Amino acid sequence: MSDPFPPYEHDAFITGAEDAIDQLGEYGEILEEGYDRGLFGVTPTTETTRPVDDVRRRTVAMQLWLLGYLEEEPEEDKASISPSTLWDALRQFRDEAGIDPPKAAAPDAIDDDTWYALNELVTFEGMEGTDLTEERLRERWFEGGKPRPALRRAVQLRLFVLGLREEGPGAELGPLTSDTLIPLFWINLLFGLGTRTLSQRYAPEPLALLFDQDRFVEALSEAGGDEEFRIRRPQFLSRARARDLAQSFIVNVAKIELWLLGFDVSPDGETDYSVSGLGGRARKTELQAALEEYWTELEQTSRGRAETLAESITPALFHSLRRTAEEAEAVETDPEGRRDYSREVVEEHLTTEQEIERAWSEVQNRRLSLWDGLKRVWRWIKRGVKKVVSWIGSFFKNLARAFYRYASKGYKIVRLAVTSVIDSVEYFVEGRLASAPDGRIVLFNQADFDATVYVDEEGGGEAVPEFLRRMRRKTAVFEFGARILGFAVQTIRQIALGITGWARLLKSLVQSLRDLKPYYEQLKELRAPARP
C-alpha cells in the first residue's frame, strides 16, 4: 500500500483521562500535527514550505497548467514546480480573474478566493452555488461586456477537452475572436442543446451552455434510441463535417463522464473511439476498459453483455447516466436541501482502520479528480449500488475521494472552532471592547467572566446598537466555537476502540460533519467582517 499514514504519536488521548484541559489540549495538538503532516486537503494559506506536499497544492498546479499559466505539466506524485514558478502563475491568474492578492501576511498565499475561482473555471460539475450560469458569467466573469482573460482560457480548455478545438490554452492568450465558438454553434444545432439559435458572440449565453455538462448528457440521451445516435444536420453543414464534430463531442463527453465517475480515462479531447451510428473505430484503449467496467460495476450487466455494449459509444450510455441523475433528484436531501452522505461513508462503507487508511492512501496521488465528480458518484450510491465491489475498482476510489473531502471539510470546521475558542479566551480573560470611533462605551472583561463597563454621561447615545451587536457577536463566536469543539471531542471519544491513531481522527471528523455544518455556517458568518 502506497502512502500509509504518517507516524502518530498521541496515544494519551481517548484513554479516558478526566482532565478536560488535557483532553482538549491534546485534541488541539493532534489536529495541528495532522495538518503539518499533510493529512488533510485544506487550502494552503501561507508560502511556508510544508513538510508534506499538499494534495490541494498539486491540484492548483495542475489547474494552472491546464489554463496555460504554467508551461510544464506538473508531475503526479511530487511537487515538481518551484514555489516561485507556482506563485508567478498564481499572480497572473489572479490578475486575469480579477482577484485581489490575499490579505494574509504572505502576499502570494493560495487563498480561498483563488482556490474557488480556479475550481469554478476548471471543474466539470461546477461549484455549489457558483455554477457558471448566464447570470454568474455576466456578473463575475465579464467585465465591461467582455470576458475576463481567465474565462477565455477556461473556454479554450473546455472546447479542447470536448474535442472541439485542437489545442488548449497556451501561455499567450491571443486575440478575442468569435471564431472560437463556431464549433459550439454547430454542436448546438446538431444536438439541440439550447432552445434558441446560439449566438456566436463571446457572450454569457453561449458560454453558459458550454459549461453545462449535465445538459450535454441530457441532449445526448435524446439523440437516438438505445442503439444509434441521430443528429440533426443543418443543410449548410457538410455531412463529413457534421459527423466529425458529432463524433468528437460524443466521445469526449463520454470520457468526461467516465472520468468524473472515477474511471481511469483521461479527458484528453482525442476522438479515438467508435460511436454507434457515426462510425469510427474502437481500439483497445483505456476507454474500452472503462466502458466495460461501467456496464459491469455500475449497471451490473453480465460480462458478455458489457463487452458488447463497450464496442462503441451508444445512446444507451447517456440514457443510463441521465436515468441515474433523475433518480438521484428524487432522493431525500438534508434539511438545508443539500446532499451530504458523509455519515454513510464511515458507517456503511469505510468502517475499519485498515479501510480508512487504504482510502486515505488512495487519494494521495490524485489531483483534479479528487475535487470533481462527487455529485455523480453519489447519484450512483443512492441509486442502490451499495456494495464495494472491489478494493481497486472505481467504486472504492470514489468512496476514498469522498471520504478525504469530507474529512478535510471536517478539519476545516474544527480548526475554525479551535481558533475561535482561543480568540475568545483572550477576550474573556482580559479583553476589552470599546465603541468606535470615540470610546463612548468601554467594557473590560475580568477573570471569572465578570465585567466592568463604562458608558458616557449621555448613556452611550447612538453608539449603543453597534456596541451591543459587537458584544453579542463576540459571545456567540465563543458559544459556537465551544459547541463545535465539544462535539468533535465527544465524537472522537465515542469511536470504536478498534480504530486508532489518524484513522480515528479522520473517521470522527467525517462522522460529525453533518451535525457540525449548521454551527459552522453560523460561526463563519459571525467571524466575517461586519457589513457597513
Next chain:
Amino acid sequence: MGLRKALQKLDDAVTDLTSLHVQTFSGTLKAEIDRDQDFDTLRDAISGAAADGTEVTLVAESMLRFDGDSYNFVAEDAPPNLMKVHNEAVQSGLDARQSIIELFKDSIGV
C-alpha cells in the same frame, strides 16, 4: 497561542464560576478613550485613582450567585440605553460561562 495554552490561561484566570459580577459606571472622562488605548486611564478613573478630575459613578451593578443569593442595583436616573449595555454584559458573561462549562463537560464525556 495553542488551544492547550489558551485553556490553561482561562483555567488560571477563573477561580470562581459560582458567581457573576458586572458593574457599569457612567460619568465624564477628561481623557479621550479610543479602541486601543487609554484603558488604563479609565480603569484608574473607575477605581478613583485619577488625578485629572475625571469623575465616574456606579450606575448599575449585578451580582448573580448561582446558589440563588443575587442582587441588582440600578441608579434612579440610569438611562435606558445604558441599562441595555449593562444587561447585555450580564447576558454575555452568563453565556460565556455556560459555554465553557459545556465544553469541559463534553470533553470528558460527562
